[in-house]
Amino acid sequence: MASAGGSMKEAAKTSVRKVAVLGGGAFGTAMANHVASKGILVSLWAREDEVVHSVNSKHENSTFLAGVLLSEKIVATSSVAEAVSEAELLFLIIPTPFIAKWLEQNQTVLPWQVPLVCFSKGIEQQSLRTPYEILVDELPGKYHAKLAVVSGPSFAKEIGVGLPTSVACAAQDLEVAKQVQLALATRNFRVYTAADVIGAELCGALKNVLAIACGASDGFGFGANARAALITRGLAEMTRLVVKKGGKASTITGLAGVGDLVLTCSSSLSRNYSVGQAMVARSLPEHKRQVPGTGNFNQDLAVAEGVKTSLAVHLLAERLGVEMPICESVYEVIHKGVDIKTALRKLQDRPLRAEHDEYQGTWVWSAL
Ligand SMILES: NC(=O)C1=CN([C@@H]2O[C@H](COP(=O)(O)OP(=O)(O)OC[C@H]3O[C@@H](n4cnc5c(N)ncnc54)[C@H](O)[C@@H]3O)[C@@H](O)[C@H]2O)C=CC1
Ligand SMILES: O=C(CO)COP(=O)(O)O
Secondary structure, eight states: OEEOOOOTTTSOOOOOOEEEEEOOSHHHHHHHHHHHTTTOEEEEEOSSHHHHHHHHHHSSBTTTBTTEEOOTTEEEESOHHHHHTTOSEEEEOSOGGGHHHHHHHHGGGSOSSSOEEEOOOOOOTTTOOOHHHHHHHHSOGGGGGGEEEEESSOOHHHHHTTOOEEEEEEESSHHHHHHHHHHHOBTTEEEEEESOHHHHHHHHHHHHHHHHHHHHHHHTTOOHHHHHHHHHHHHHHHHHHHHHTTOOHHHHTSIIIIIHHHHHHTOTTSHHHHHHHHHHHSOHHHHHHHSTTSSSOOSOOOOOTHHHHHHHHHHHHHHHTOOOHHHHHHHHHHHHOOOHHHHHHHHHTSOOOOSEEEETTEEEEOOO
16 A cells, blocks of 8 residues: 655644644545654544444545545545534534535534634535635634645545645635644645635636546647647636736636646546546547436446536636636536537637737736
C-alpha cells in the first residue's frame, strides 16, 4: 500500500493540534492523511459505517481511497459532534449538492470560534449558490468571519501518496487564510493565500464542466489541438462569469483557475474528464444511469460535480447574461439529450470573430 510523504521536519509550524475533517470521500480522506502527516490529530467524520470501520481497523478507506495507507493519527467517527469536539480547524469536504442539508442537520454542534474551511467544488442546482454562499446563508453570522475555501489542482489520489501539490486558500480575513496555510503547508504541499473567495470557488466549479467537454473531445480523438483550444476558450468563459459575479480576473491566472483547469482537462484521474470520455463511449441514456448524481448509480460511488454543476452554470449564465458556449454544450448534452457529436460540432460552427475585444481601455476575451 502507498503511504503519504511529508514529515514534521518539512512542515510549516502550526499551533493546531486537532483538525476535524467532515467528509470521508476520496478528498476528505486524502486531506486527513495529509494533515496527519504533520503530526496533527485528525477526527474524520464519514457518513458510511463501512468507511469508519475500514479507516479505524485497517487504516485504509477501501470505499473511496483504496490502496492508500492512512496515518494512525486519523480516527474515523460517524458522530459529527465527536469529530468537532476540541478541533481547532474544521474542513468541510462533502459534495456541493449535500452541503445545505448537512448544515441543517449538523450546525448546532459546529463550533463557531474556529476556522471552517470548505474544499468542495460546485454550484448548487436550485439556488445557484457556491459552497461559501451556502455557508454564509445557512450559518448564523457569528460563523462568517472564520470561513475560508481551498481550491486548486489537487487530485486526492496524488495527495494520498504525498506527491507535490499546490493550492490556494481564499478568505475574507487574511489572518484566517494564513492560519489555514500554516496548518496545511509542507514542503510537498504549498498553500498560497488569496482574497477572492467567489472567484476561486467559481473557477473550481467551472473547471469540472469544462473537463467533461475535454474528456468528450479526447474521447472522439479530436486531438491535442482541440483540447488546448477548449481549455483556452474555457478560460475565457470562466473569466466572464467570475468577473460578472464580482470575482477578480487575476484569480483565473492562479492555481484555482488555470492550474485546476489544465489539470482536470487533461487527466483521466479526473472523474469529470472521465465522464466526458465515457459519454462518447456509451449512449447517453445508458450514461445517465451510470453517472453519479444523475440516477440509480450504485457501482462507483464517486461524485463528478460537473454533471449537476453544468445545469447550474446554464441557469447562472442565462440569469447574468454571460456567453458560455462550451459550458452550454455540456449542459445540452447532459440535461437536454442533445447528441454529443452535434454539440461539439456546433461549437466549431460558431461565427468567426476577433479573439479579444477592447473593453474600457483593456483587452478582454471576446464573447463568442
Ligand atoms: N477527489 C478529488 O480529487 C477532489 C475532490 N474535490 C471536491 O471535494 C468534494 C468531495 O469529493 P470527494 O471527497 O472526492 O467525494 P467522493 O466522490 O470520493 O465520495 C462521495 C462523497 O459523498 C458523500 N455523500 C454521498 N451522499 C451524501 C449525502 N446524502 N450527504 C452527505 N454526503 C454524501 C459520501 O459520503 C462521500 O464522502 C467534491 O466537491 C469534490 O469536487 C476537490 C478537490 C479534489
Ligand atoms: O478537483 C479535482 C482536482 O483538483 C478533482 O477533479 P475530479 O472531481 O474531476 O476528479
